[in-house]
Amino acid sequence: MSYQYHVDGELVPAAEATVNVRDRGFMYGDGAFETLRIYGGEPFEWEAHADRLQRSCETLGFGNALPPVSALRERVDETLAANELSDAYLKLSITRGVQPGKLTPDEDVDPTVVVYVSELPRAGVEGQRVWDGPASLGTVERERVPDEAIPADAKTHNYLNGILARLELRGSDHDEAIMCSRDGYLAEGATSNLFFVSDGTLRTPTADLPLLPGITRDVVRSLAEAADVPVETGRYEPDILQQASEVFVTNSTWEIRPVTQVDDKSVAVGPVTSDLQERFDKLVESFY
Amino acid sequence: MSYQYHVDGELVPAAEATVNVRDRGFMYGDGAFETLRIYGGEPFEWEAHADRLQRSCETLGFGNALPPVSALRERVDETLAANELSDAYLKLSITRGVQPGKLTPDEDVDPTVVVYVSELPRAGVEGQRVWDGPASLGTVERERVPDEAIPADAKTHNYLNGILARLELRGSDHDEAIMCSRDGYLAEGATSNLFFVSDGTLRTPTADLPLLPGITRDVVRSLAEAADVPVETGRYEPDILQQASEVFVTNSTWEIRPVTQVDDKSVAVGPVTSDLQERFDKLVESFY
Numbered sequence: 001m002s003y004q005y006h007v008d009g010e011l012v013p014a015a016e017a018t019v020n021v022r023d024r025g026f027m028y029g030d031g032a033f034e035t036l037r038i039y040g041g042e043p044f045e046w047e048a049h050a051d052r053l054q055r056s057c058e059t060l061g062f063g064n065a066l067p068p069v070s071a072l073r074e075r076v077d078e079t080l081a082a083n084e085l086s087d088a089y090l091k092l093s094i095t096r097g098v099q100p101g102k103l104t105p106d107e108d109v110d111p112t113v114v115v116y117v118s119e120l121p122r123a124g125v126e127g128q129r130v131w132d133g134p135a136s137l138g139t140v141e142r143e144r145v146p147d148e149a150i151p152a153d154a155k156t157h158n159y160l161n162g163i164l165a166r167l168e169l170r171g172s173d174h175d176e177a178i179m180c181s182r183d184g185y186l187a188e189g190a191t192s193n194l195f196f197v198s199d200g201t202l203r204t205p206t207a208d209l210p211l212l213p214g215i216t217r218d219v220v221r222s223l224a225e226a227a228d229v230p231v232e233t234g235r236y237e238p239d240i241l242q243q244a245s246e247v248f249v250t251n252s253t254w255e256i257r258p259v260t261q262v263d264d265k266s267v268a269v270g271p272v273t274s275d276l277q278e279r280f281d282k283l284v285e286s287f288y
Numbered sequence: 289m290s291y292q293y294h295v296d297g298e299l300v301p302a303a304e305a306t307v308n309v310r311d312r313g314f315m316y317g318d319g320a321f322e323t324l325r326i327y328g329g330e331p332f333e334w335e336a337h338a339d340r341l342q343r344s345c346e347t348l349g350f351g352n353a354l355p356p357v358s359a360l361r362e363r364v365d366e367t368l369a370a371n372e373l374s375d376a377y378l379k380l381s382i383t384r385g386v387q388p389g390k391l392t393p394d395e396d397v398d399p400t401v402v403v404y405v406s407e408l409p410r411a412g413v414e415g416q417r418v419w420d421g422p423a424s425l426g427t428v429e430r431e432r433v434p435d436e437a438i439p440a441d442a443k444t445h446n447y448l449n450g451i452l453a454r455l456e457l458r459g460s461d462h463d464e465a466i467m468c469s470r471d472g473y474l475a476e477g478a479t480s481n482l483f484f485v486s487d488g489t490l491r492t493p494t495a496d497l498p499l500l501p502g503i504t505r506d507v508v509r510s511l512a513e514a515a516d517v518p519v520e521t522g523r524y525e526p527d528i529l530q531q532a533s534e535v536f537v538t539n540s541t542w543e544i545r546p547v548t549q550v551d552d553k554s555v556a557v558g559p560v561t562s563d564l565q566e567r568f569d570k571l572v573e574s575f576y
Contacts, residue, residue, distance in 0.1 A: 018306035028447035029317025
Protein backbone atom coordinates (compact mmCIF):
# COMPACT_ATOMS: atom_id res chain seq x y z
CA MET A 1 0.00 0.00 0.00
CA SER A 2 1.25 3.42 -0.93
CA TYR A 3 0.58 6.06 1.72
CA GLN A 4 0.28 9.82 1.56
CA TYR A 5 2.28 11.72 4.16
CA HIS A 6 1.70 15.31 5.24
CA VAL A 7 4.90 17.32 4.81
CA ASP A 8 5.06 21.03 5.53
CA GLY A 9 1.37 21.52 4.91
CA GLU A 10 0.99 19.34 1.83
CA LEU A 11 -0.10 15.78 1.26
CA VAL A 12 2.45 13.90 -0.83
CA PRO A 13 3.03 10.26 -1.76
CA ALA A 14 5.33 8.68 0.87
CA ALA A 15 8.02 7.97 -1.73
CA GLU A 16 8.18 11.68 -2.57
CA ALA A 17 7.92 12.89 1.04
CA THR A 18 11.23 14.65 1.57
CA VAL A 19 13.00 17.26 3.64
CA ASN A 20 15.98 19.34 2.64
CA VAL A 21 19.34 17.90 3.71
CA ARG A 22 19.91 21.14 5.61
CA ASP A 23 16.88 20.49 7.78
CA ARG A 24 18.18 20.44 11.35
CA GLY A 25 16.13 17.31 11.94
CA PHE A 26 18.41 15.53 9.47
CA MET A 27 21.72 17.18 10.39
CA TYR A 28 21.37 17.08 14.19
CA GLY A 29 18.22 15.17 15.10
CA ASP A 30 17.01 18.61 16.20
CA GLY A 31 13.31 17.86 16.49
CA ALA A 32 10.56 16.24 18.52
CA PHE A 33 7.88 13.71 17.69
CA GLU A 34 4.92 11.74 18.96
CA THR A 35 3.73 8.29 17.99
CA LEU A 36 -0.03 7.88 18.19
CA ARG A 37 -2.49 5.10 17.75
CA ILE A 38 -5.67 5.84 15.80
CA TYR A 39 -8.77 3.89 16.82
CA GLY A 40 -11.92 4.25 14.71
CA GLY A 41 -10.54 7.43 13.18
CA GLU A 42 -9.74 9.05 16.54
CA PRO A 43 -6.20 9.67 17.84
CA PHE A 44 -6.01 8.01 21.26
CA GLU A 45 -5.05 10.41 24.06
CA TRP A 46 -4.63 13.25 21.58
CA GLU A 47 -4.41 15.98 24.21
CA ALA A 48 -1.74 14.17 26.21
CA HIS A 49 0.34 13.68 23.05
CA ALA A 50 -0.13 17.29 21.93
CA ASP A 51 0.88 18.49 25.42
CA ARG A 52 4.00 16.36 25.43
CA LEU A 53 4.97 17.52 21.94
CA GLN A 54 4.66 21.10 23.18
CA ARG A 55 6.85 20.33 26.21
CA SER A 56 9.46 18.54 24.07
CA CYS A 57 9.67 21.57 21.75
CA GLU A 58 9.97 23.87 24.76
CA THR A 59 12.87 21.79 26.07
CA LEU A 60 14.52 22.23 22.67
CA GLY A 61 13.89 25.98 22.78
CA PHE A 62 11.35 26.28 19.97
CA GLY A 63 8.08 25.81 21.81
CA ASN A 64 6.86 29.10 20.33
CA ALA A 65 7.23 27.72 16.79
CA LEU A 66 4.86 24.80 17.24
CA PRO A 67 1.68 25.37 15.23
CA PRO A 68 -1.49 25.61 17.35
CA VAL A 69 -2.83 22.23 18.51
CA SER A 70 -5.93 22.70 16.33
CA ALA A 71 -3.76 23.16 13.22
CA LEU A 72 -1.72 20.05 14.07
CA ARG A 73 -4.93 18.12 14.58
CA GLU A 74 -6.16 19.31 11.20
CA ARG A 75 -3.04 17.86 9.54
CA VAL A 76 -3.56 14.59 11.39
CA ASP A 77 -7.20 14.41 10.27
CA GLU A 78 -6.33 15.35 6.67
CA THR A 79 -3.69 12.62 6.58
CA LEU A 80 -6.12 10.00 7.88
CA ALA A 81 -8.79 11.12 5.41
CA ALA A 82 -6.40 11.12 2.43
CA ASN A 83 -5.33 7.56 3.28
CA GLU A 84 -8.89 6.46 4.16
CA LEU A 85 -7.62 5.06 7.44
CA SER A 86 -9.53 4.66 10.66
CA ASP A 87 -7.12 2.24 12.41
CA ALA A 88 -3.56 3.38 12.12
CA TYR A 89 -0.12 4.08 13.45
CA LEU A 90 0.56 7.81 13.16
CA LYS A 91 3.75 9.71 13.78
CA LEU A 92 3.80 13.50 14.13
CA SER A 93 7.25 15.08 13.83
CA ILE A 94 8.34 18.67 14.15
CA THR A 95 11.88 19.88 13.62
CA ARG A 96 13.61 23.26 13.85
CA GLY A 97 13.68 23.23 10.05
CA VAL A 98 16.33 24.85 7.85
CA GLN A 99 18.26 27.74 9.41
CA PRO A 100 21.22 29.85 8.42
CA GLY A 101 24.43 29.26 10.35
CA LYS A 102 25.57 26.05 11.93
CA LEU A 103 24.90 24.45 15.32
CA THR A 104 23.65 27.44 17.33
CA PRO A 105 19.89 27.58 16.78
CA ASP A 106 18.36 30.78 15.46
CA GLU A 107 15.43 32.20 17.42
CA ASP A 108 13.48 32.59 14.19
CA VAL A 109 12.09 29.10 13.50
CA ASP A 110 10.17 27.91 10.45
CA PRO A 111 9.52 24.37 11.63
CA THR A 112 9.20 21.30 9.44
CA VAL A 113 6.07 19.33 10.30
CA VAL A 114 5.67 15.76 9.06
CA VAL A 115 2.79 13.36 9.56
CA TYR A 116 3.55 9.71 8.81
CA VAL A 117 0.87 7.08 8.78
CA SER A 118 0.45 3.35 8.25
CA GLU A 119 -2.47 0.98 8.59
CA LEU A 120 -3.02 -1.14 11.70
CA PRO A 121 -5.64 -3.79 12.40
CA ARG A 122 -8.79 -2.93 14.31
CA ALA A 123 -8.15 -2.93 18.07
CA GLY A 124 -10.48 -3.11 21.06
CA VAL A 125 -12.44 -6.07 22.45
CA GLU A 126 -12.71 -7.96 19.17
CA GLY A 127 -9.43 -6.57 17.94
CA GLN A 128 -6.14 -7.98 16.84
CA ARG A 129 -2.72 -7.36 18.45
CA VAL A 130 -0.07 -5.56 16.38
CA TRP A 131 2.72 -7.73 17.77
CA ASP A 132 3.36 -11.30 16.72
CA GLY A 133 3.77 -12.56 20.26
CA PRO A 134 4.88 -11.60 23.76
CA ALA A 135 8.11 -9.65 24.14
CA SER A 136 11.46 -11.11 25.10
CA LEU A 137 13.55 -8.61 27.05
CA GLY A 138 17.31 -8.36 27.17
CA THR A 139 18.87 -6.09 29.79
CA VAL A 140 21.73 -4.32 28.04
CA GLU A 141 25.02 -2.70 29.04
CA ARG A 142 24.18 0.52 27.19
CA GLU A 143 23.11 3.11 29.79
CA ARG A 144 20.19 5.47 29.35
CA VAL A 145 21.33 9.03 28.56
CA PRO A 146 21.09 10.96 31.85
CA ASP A 147 18.67 13.90 32.17
CA GLU A 148 21.59 16.24 32.82
CA ALA A 149 22.84 15.54 29.26
CA ILE A 150 19.47 15.41 27.43
CA PRO A 151 16.19 15.49 29.36
CA ALA A 152 14.60 12.05 28.89
CA ASP A 153 11.06 13.42 29.12
CA ALA A 154 11.54 15.14 25.75
CA LYS A 155 10.76 12.76 22.89
CA THR A 156 13.30 13.86 20.31
CA HIS A 157 14.86 12.77 17.01
CA ASN A 158 18.06 11.88 18.93
CA TYR A 159 17.41 8.18 19.20
CA LEU A 160 20.87 6.62 18.92
CA ASN A 161 20.87 5.63 22.57
CA GLY A 162 17.94 3.28 21.96
CA ILE A 163 19.39 2.12 18.63
CA LEU A 164 22.68 1.16 20.30
CA ALA A 165 20.69 -0.66 22.98
CA ARG A 166 18.75 -2.62 20.34
CA LEU A 167 22.00 -3.43 18.49
CA GLU A 168 23.22 -5.26 21.60
CA LEU A 169 20.36 -7.71 21.05
CA ARG A 170 21.54 -8.70 17.55
CA GLY A 171 21.91 -12.45 17.31
CA SER A 172 19.78 -13.08 20.41
CA ASP A 173 16.07 -13.89 20.53
CA HIS A 174 15.29 -10.76 22.55
CA ASP A 175 13.30 -8.04 20.84
CA GLU A 176 13.29 -5.24 23.39
CA ALA A 177 16.34 -3.83 25.15
CA ILE A 178 15.98 -2.71 28.76
CA MET A 179 18.36 0.07 29.76
CA CYS A 180 19.41 1.11 33.23
CA SER A 181 20.35 4.50 34.57
CA ARG A 182 23.98 5.23 35.28
CA ASP A 183 23.48 4.29 38.91
CA GLY A 184 22.14 0.91 37.90
CA TYR A 185 18.37 1.22 38.21
CA LEU A 186 15.95 -0.13 35.60
CA ALA A 187 14.86 2.78 33.40
CA GLU A 188 12.96 1.76 30.25
CA GLY A 189 12.99 -0.17 27.01
CA ALA A 190 14.32 1.34 23.79
CA THR A 191 10.75 2.17 22.74
CA SER A 192 8.66 1.08 25.73
CA ASN A 193 7.99 1.52 29.42
CA LEU A 194 8.51 -1.40 31.76
CA PHE A 195 6.02 -2.81 34.27
CA PHE A 196 6.25 -5.85 36.51
CA VAL A 197 4.28 -7.45 39.30
CA SER A 198 5.85 -8.60 42.54
CA ASP A 199 4.15 -9.27 45.91
CA GLY A 200 0.81 -8.42 44.26
CA THR A 201 1.92 -4.87 43.44
CA LEU A 202 2.29 -3.45 39.93
CA ARG A 203 5.61 -1.64 39.74
CA THR A 204 7.22 0.66 37.18
CA PRO A 205 10.40 2.74 37.33
CA THR A 206 9.86 6.24 38.70
CA ALA A 207 9.99 9.15 36.27
CA ASP A 208 12.71 10.63 38.49
CA LEU A 209 14.92 8.22 36.57
CA PRO A 210 15.93 9.03 32.98
CA LEU A 211 12.92 7.70 31.09
CA LEU A 212 10.13 8.95 28.89
CA PRO A 213 6.98 8.80 31.00
CA GLY A 214 4.78 7.20 28.37
CA ILE A 215 1.19 8.14 27.78
CA THR A 216 0.21 4.47 27.68
CA ARG A 217 2.12 4.12 31.00
CA ASP A 218 -0.24 6.73 32.50
CA VAL A 219 -3.32 5.01 31.08
CA VAL A 220 -2.18 1.67 32.47
CA ARG A 221 -1.59 3.13 35.93
CA SER A 222 -5.13 4.55 35.92
CA LEU A 223 -6.57 1.23 34.80
CA ALA A 224 -4.67 -0.56 37.57
CA GLU A 225 -6.03 1.85 40.16
CA ALA A 226 -9.55 1.29 38.85
CA ALA A 227 -8.93 -2.44 39.24
CA ASP A 228 -7.74 -1.97 42.83
CA VAL A 229 -4.27 -3.22 41.94
CA PRO A 230 -1.70 -1.38 44.10
CA VAL A 231 0.73 0.60 41.90
CA GLU A 232 4.20 1.65 42.96
CA THR A 233 6.78 3.73 41.12
CA GLY A 234 10.31 3.28 42.35
CA ARG A 235 13.97 2.53 41.83
CA TYR A 236 14.55 -1.12 41.05
CA GLU A 237 17.69 -3.04 40.27
CA PRO A 238 17.57 -5.40 37.27
CA ASP A 239 17.68 -8.49 39.52
CA ILE A 240 14.18 -7.75 40.74
CA LEU A 241 12.81 -8.86 37.36
CA GLN A 242 14.04 -12.38 38.08
CA GLN A 243 11.61 -12.55 41.01
CA ALA A 244 8.70 -10.86 39.23
CA SER A 245 5.54 -12.94 38.75
CA GLU A 246 4.49 -10.90 35.69
CA VAL A 247 6.26 -8.51 33.35
CA PHE A 248 4.91 -6.37 30.51
CA VAL A 249 5.96 -3.40 28.40
CA THR A 250 3.83 -0.58 27.03
CA ASN A 251 3.85 1.98 24.27
CA SER A 252 1.23 3.63 22.07
CA THR A 253 1.52 1.05 19.29
CA TRP A 254 1.97 -2.11 21.37
CA GLU A 255 -0.54 -1.01 24.05
CA ILE A 256 0.10 -3.64 26.78
CA ARG A 257 2.51 -6.28 25.52
CA PRO A 258 3.16 -9.24 27.83
CA VAL A 259 6.75 -10.34 28.41
CA THR A 260 7.52 -14.05 28.57
CA GLN A 261 11.30 -13.86 28.77
CA VAL A 262 13.73 -11.62 30.66
CA ASP A 263 17.31 -12.48 29.76
CA ASP A 264 17.54 -16.24 30.43
CA LYS A 265 14.44 -16.49 32.59
CA SER A 266 10.95 -17.40 31.41
CA VAL A 267 7.96 -15.56 32.84
CA ALA A 268 4.32 -16.57 32.55
CA VAL A 269 1.61 -14.18 31.40
CA GLY A 270 -0.31 -13.61 34.61
CA PRO A 271 -3.72 -12.43 35.75
CA VAL A 272 -2.83 -8.76 36.37
CA THR A 273 -1.51 -8.37 32.81
CA SER A 274 -4.53 -10.13 31.29
CA ASP A 275 -6.98 -8.09 33.35
CA LEU A 276 -5.28 -4.82 32.37
CA GLN A 277 -5.27 -5.83 28.71
CA GLU A 278 -8.99 -6.54 28.93
CA ARG A 279 -9.64 -3.17 30.55
CA PHE A 280 -7.50 -1.45 27.94
CA ASP A 281 -9.41 -3.17 25.13
CA LYS A 282 -12.73 -2.06 26.64
CA LEU A 283 -11.49 1.52 26.85
CA VAL A 284 -10.45 1.38 23.21
CA GLU A 285 -13.75 -0.22 22.22
CA SER A 286 -15.50 3.02 23.10
CA PHE A 287 -13.92 4.56 19.98
CA TYR A 288 -15.83 2.24 17.66
CA MET B 289 25.65 31.83 -4.14
CA SER B 290 23.77 28.70 -5.00
CA TYR B 291 25.70 25.50 -4.31
CA GLN B 292 25.43 22.00 -5.68
CA TYR B 293 25.33 19.23 -3.10
CA HIS B 294 26.09 15.58 -3.73
CA VAL B 295 23.14 13.45 -2.60
CA ASP B 296 23.10 9.70 -3.06
CA GLY B 297 25.47 9.81 -5.99
CA GLU B 298 24.03 12.80 -7.81
CA LEU B 299 24.88 16.47 -7.89
CA VAL B 300 21.80 18.60 -7.21
CA PRO B 301 21.17 22.26 -6.44
CA ALA B 302 21.25 22.75 -2.64
CA ALA B 303 17.62 23.90 -2.59
CA GLU B 304 16.58 20.59 -4.16
CA ALA B 305 18.93 18.42 -2.10
CA THR B 306 16.55 16.25 -0.12
CA VAL B 307 16.22 12.96 1.72
CA ASN B 308 13.09 10.95 2.29
CA VAL B 309 11.35 11.66 5.62
CA ARG B 310 11.76 7.95 6.40
CA ASP B 311 15.54 8.28 6.20
CA ARG B 312 16.81 7.15 9.59
CA GLY B 313 19.10 10.17 9.63
CA PHE B 314 15.98 12.34 9.84
CA MET B 315 13.85 10.15 12.12
CA TYR B 316 16.54 9.17 14.64
CA GLY B 317 19.73 11.05 13.84
CA ASP B 318 20.99 7.60 12.85
CA GLY B 319 24.08 8.62 10.93
CA ALA B 320 27.65 9.86 11.11
CA PHE B 321 29.45 12.81 9.56
CA GLU B 322 32.72 14.62 9.14
CA THR B 323 33.37 18.31 8.70
CA LEU B 324 36.42 19.06 6.57
CA ARG B 325 38.32 22.10 5.52
CA ILE B 326 39.44 22.30 1.89
CA TYR B 327 42.67 24.18 1.21
CA GLY B 328 43.70 24.80 -2.40
CA GLY B 329 41.32 22.06 -3.55
CA GLU B 330 42.67 19.45 -1.11
CA PRO B 331 40.74 18.12 1.87
CA PHE B 332 42.93 18.69 4.93
CA GLU B 333 43.73 15.48 6.86
CA TRP B 334 41.53 13.45 4.50
CA GLU B 335 42.73 10.08 5.74
CA ALA B 336 42.15 10.93 9.39
CA HIS B 337 38.62 12.10 8.58
CA ALA B 338 37.88 9.03 6.45
CA ASP B 339 39.18 6.77 9.23
CA ARG B 340 37.04 8.45 11.85
CA LEU B 341 33.96 8.26 9.62
CA GLN B 342 34.60 4.54 9.29
CA ARG B 343 34.94 4.15 13.06
CA SER B 344 31.77 6.18 13.70
CA CYS B 345 29.82 3.96 11.30
CA GLU B 346 31.25 0.87 12.97
CA THR B 347 30.07 2.15 16.36
CA LEU B 348 26.62 2.55 14.84
CA GLY B 349 26.78 -0.99 13.45
CA PHE B 350 26.89 -0.19 9.72
CA GLY B 351 30.62 0.08 9.10
CA ASN B 352 30.25 -2.49 6.31
CA ALA B 353 27.85 -0.20 4.41
CA LEU B 354 30.28 2.70 4.08
CA PRO B 355 31.37 3.10 0.44
CA PRO B 356 35.13 2.60 -0.11
CA VAL B 357 37.23 5.61 0.85
CA SER B 358 38.16 6.15 -2.80
CA ALA B 359 34.47 6.36 -3.77
CA LEU B 360 33.81 8.85 -1.00
CA ARG B 361 36.77 10.90 -2.10
CA GLU B 362 35.43 10.88 -5.64
CA ARG B 363 32.16 12.40 -4.43
CA VAL B 364 34.09 15.02 -2.50
CA ASP B 365 36.17 15.91 -5.55
CA GLU B 366 33.12 15.98 -7.84
CA THR B 367 31.35 18.31 -5.43
CA LEU B 368 34.31 20.69 -5.28
CA ALA B 369 34.65 20.64 -9.07
CA ALA B 370 30.93 21.25 -9.68
CA ASN B 371 31.05 24.25 -7.37
CA GLU B 372 34.43 25.44 -8.68
CA LEU B 373 35.70 25.68 -5.11
CA SER B 374 39.25 25.33 -3.91
CA ASP B 375 38.78 26.86 -0.42
CA ALA B 376 35.75 25.49 1.29
CA TYR B 377 33.88 24.06 4.22
CA LEU B 378 32.78 20.53 3.37
CA LYS B 379 30.54 18.18 5.28
CA LEU B 380 30.32 14.48 4.47
CA SER B 381 27.32 12.70 5.99
CA ILE B 382 26.31 9.07 5.86
CA THR B 383 23.13 7.70 7.38
CA ARG B 384 21.61 4.23 7.68
CA GLY B 385 19.12 5.34 5.00
CA VAL B 386 15.53 4.17 4.66
CA GLN B 387 14.74 0.76 6.14
CA PRO B 388 11.62 -1.29 6.71
CA GLY B 389 10.44 -1.61 10.29
CA LYS B 390 10.93 0.85 13.09
CA LEU B 391 13.77 1.45 15.55
CA THR B 392 15.68 -1.84 15.32
CA PRO B 393 18.19 -1.42 12.49
CA ASP B 394 18.16 -3.90 9.66
CA GLU B 395 21.51 -5.52 8.79
CA ASP B 396 20.90 -4.73 5.13
CA VAL B 397 21.90 -1.08 4.75
CA ASP B 398 21.57 1.15 1.69
CA PRO B 399 23.20 4.26 3.16
CA THR B 400 22.38 7.84 2.28
CA VAL B 401 25.53 9.80 1.49
CA VAL B 402 25.42 13.60 1.37
CA VAL B 403 28.21 16.05 0.61
CA TYR B 404 27.53 19.67 1.62
CA VAL B 405 29.84 22.46 0.65
CA SER B 406 30.24 26.22 1.08
CA GLU B 407 32.94 28.67 0.16
CA LEU B 408 35.56 29.86 2.65
CA PRO B 409 38.30 32.45 2.27
CA ARG B 410 41.84 31.41 1.38
CA ALA B 411 43.72 30.25 4.47
CA GLY B 412 47.44 29.79 5.18
CA VAL B 413 50.12 32.40 5.78
CA GLU B 414 48.45 35.19 3.83
CA GLY B 415 45.01 33.87 4.62
CA GLN B 416 41.95 35.17 6.33
CA ARG B 417 40.28 33.76 9.47
CA VAL B 418 36.75 32.35 9.16
CA TRP B 419 35.73 33.72 12.56
CA ASP B 420 34.96 37.38 13.23
CA GLY B 421 37.02 37.49 16.40
CA PRO B 422 38.30 35.43 19.32
CA ALA B 423 35.86 33.12 21.08
CA SER B 424 34.08 33.86 24.31
CA LEU B 425 33.45 30.69 26.32
CA GLY B 426 30.64 30.01 28.74
CA THR B 427 30.86 26.94 30.93
CA VAL B 428 27.36 25.45 30.99
CA GLU B 429 25.32 23.25 33.32
CA ARG B 430 24.43 20.80 30.53
CA GLU B 431 26.62 17.73 30.96
CA ARG B 432 28.32 15.93 28.10
CA VAL B 433 26.57 12.63 27.22
CA PRO B 434 28.64 9.86 28.86
CA ASP B 435 30.37 7.25 26.70
CA GLU B 436 28.29 4.52 28.35
CA ALA B 437 25.16 6.08 26.80
CA ILE B 438 26.58 7.10 23.39
CA PRO B 439 30.31 6.83 22.65
CA ALA B 440 31.60 10.40 22.30
CA ASP B 441 34.30 9.41 19.83
CA ALA B 442 31.60 8.70 17.22
CA LYS B 443 30.64 11.89 15.38
CA THR B 444 26.94 11.32 14.83
CA HIS B 445 23.78 13.14 13.79
CA ASN B 446 22.64 13.09 17.45
CA TYR B 447 23.70 16.62 18.29
CA LEU B 448 21.04 17.79 20.74
CA ASN B 449 23.50 17.66 23.64
CA GLY B 450 25.59 20.39 22.01
CA ILE B 451 22.50 22.31 20.90
CA LEU B 452 21.14 22.37 24.46
CA ALA B 453 24.56 23.54 25.65
CA ARG B 454 24.57 26.40 23.11
CA LEU B 455 21.00 27.34 24.06
CA GLU B 456 22.23 28.05 27.59
CA LEU B 457 24.34 30.85 26.12
CA ARG B 458 21.32 32.67 24.64
CA GLY B 459 21.29 36.27 25.81
CA SER B 460 24.95 36.19 26.84
CA ASP B 461 27.95 37.34 24.80
CA HIS B 462 29.49 33.85 24.85
CA ASP B 463 29.64 31.99 21.56
CA GLU B 464 30.96 28.58 22.57
CA ALA B 465 29.61 26.39 25.36
CA ILE B 466 32.05 24.31 27.38
CA MET B 467 30.57 21.13 28.81
CA CYS B 468 31.87 19.02 31.65
CA SER B 469 31.64 15.31 32.19
CA ARG B 470 29.22 14.02 34.80
CA ASP B 471 32.00 13.91 37.37
CA GLY B 472 32.76 17.57 36.77
CA TYR B 473 35.80 17.58 34.50
CA LEU B 474 36.15 19.88 31.50
CA ALA B 475 35.27 17.88 28.39
CA GLU B 476 34.83 19.97 25.23
CA GLY B 477 32.96 22.75 23.49
CA ALA B 478 29.72 22.09 21.59
CA THR B 479 31.71 22.00 18.33
CA SER B 480 35.31 22.39 19.45
CA ASN B 481 38.13 20.98 21.55
CA LEU B 482 39.53 23.01 24.39
CA PHE B 483 43.18 23.89 25.02
CA PHE B 484 44.77 26.09 27.66
CA VAL B 485 48.22 27.02 28.86
CA SER B 486 49.21 27.01 32.50
CA ASP B 487 52.71 26.84 34.02
CA GLY B 488 54.11 26.87 30.49
CA THR B 489 52.36 23.61 29.57
CA LEU B 490 49.72 23.25 26.89
CA ARG B 491 46.85 21.23 28.32
CA THR B 492 43.75 19.62 26.85
CA PRO B 493 41.19 17.25 28.37
CA THR B 494 42.09 13.58 27.99
CA ALA B 495 40.13 11.51 25.49
CA ASP B 496 39.29 9.17 28.39
CA LEU B 497 36.65 11.78 29.12
CA PRO B 498 33.51 11.93 26.94
CA LEU B 499 34.75 14.07 24.08
CA LEU B 500 35.35 13.83 20.36
CA PRO B 501 39.13 13.70 19.90
CA GLY B 502 39.30 16.23 17.09
CA ILE B 503 41.58 15.89 14.12
CA THR B 504 42.65 19.52 14.51
CA ARG B 505 43.34 18.69 18.18
CA ASP B 506 45.81 16.01 17.00
CA VAL B 507 47.45 18.39 14.53
CA VAL B 508 47.83 21.05 17.21
CA ARG B 509 49.42 18.59 19.63
CA SER B 510 51.95 17.62 16.96
CA LEU B 511 52.71 21.25 16.22
CA ALA B 512 53.22 21.94 19.93
CA GLU B 513 55.62 19.03 20.22
CA ALA B 514 57.56 20.33 17.21
CA ALA B 515 57.73 23.70 18.96
CA ASP B 516 59.04 22.07 22.17
CA VAL B 517 55.97 23.14 24.09
CA PRO B 518 55.18 20.50 26.72
CA VAL B 519 51.72 19.00 26.13
CA GLU B 520 49.62 17.32 28.79
CA THR B 521 46.26 15.60 28.50
CA GLY B 522 44.37 15.28 31.75
CA ARG B 523 41.34 15.77 33.93
CA TYR B 524 40.80 19.39 34.79
CA GLU B 525 38.11 21.11 36.80
CA PRO B 526 36.55 24.23 35.27
CA ASP B 527 38.22 26.52 37.83
CA ILE B 528 41.59 25.84 36.27
CA LEU B 529 40.60 28.01 33.30
CA GLN B 530 40.50 31.02 35.62
CA GLN B 531 44.24 30.59 36.22
CA ALA B 532 45.15 29.82 32.59
CA SER B 533 47.49 32.27 30.87
CA GLU B 534 46.12 31.33 27.42
CA VAL B 535 43.02 29.55 26.17
CA PHE B 536 42.03 28.49 22.66
CA VAL B 537 39.56 26.18 20.94
CA THR B 538 40.02 24.12 17.80
CA ASN B 539 37.96 22.49 15.10
CA SER B 540 38.39 21.84 11.38
CA THR B 541 36.69 25.06 10.33
CA TRP B 542 38.00 27.41 13.01
CA GLU B 543 41.51 25.86 13.03
CA ILE B 544 43.03 27.50 16.15
CA ARG B 545 40.67 30.13 17.53
CA PRO B 546 41.97 32.19 20.46
CA VAL B 547 39.71 32.68 23.47
CA THR B 548 39.62 36.08 25.15
CA GLN B 549 36.85 35.43 27.65
CA VAL B 550 35.94 32.49 29.90
CA ASP B 551 32.72 33.19 31.78
CA ASP B 552 33.37 36.55 33.49
CA LYS B 553 37.13 36.48 33.15
CA SER B 554 39.16 38.07 30.35
CA VAL B 555 42.16 36.23 28.93
CA ALA B 556 44.87 37.66 26.69
CA VAL B 557 45.94 36.01 23.45
CA GLY B 558 49.39 34.74 24.37
CA PRO B 559 52.61 33.65 22.68
CA VAL B 560 51.90 29.89 22.61
CA THR B 561 48.60 30.43 20.80
CA SER B 562 50.13 32.85 18.30
CA ASP B 563 53.09 30.57 17.64
CA LEU B 564 50.82 27.57 17.06
CA GLN B 565 48.59 29.59 14.74
CA GLU B 566 51.67 30.59 12.74
CA ARG B 567 52.82 26.98 12.50
CA PHE B 568 49.34 25.88 11.50
CA ASP B 569 49.20 28.54 8.79
CA LYS B 570 52.57 27.40 7.44
CA LEU B 571 51.37 23.81 7.34
CA VAL B 572 48.26 24.87 5.44
CA GLU B 573 50.34 27.04 3.10
CA SER B 574 51.90 23.88 1.67
CA PHE B 575 48.53 23.18 0.00
CA TYR B 576 48.77 26.28 -2.17
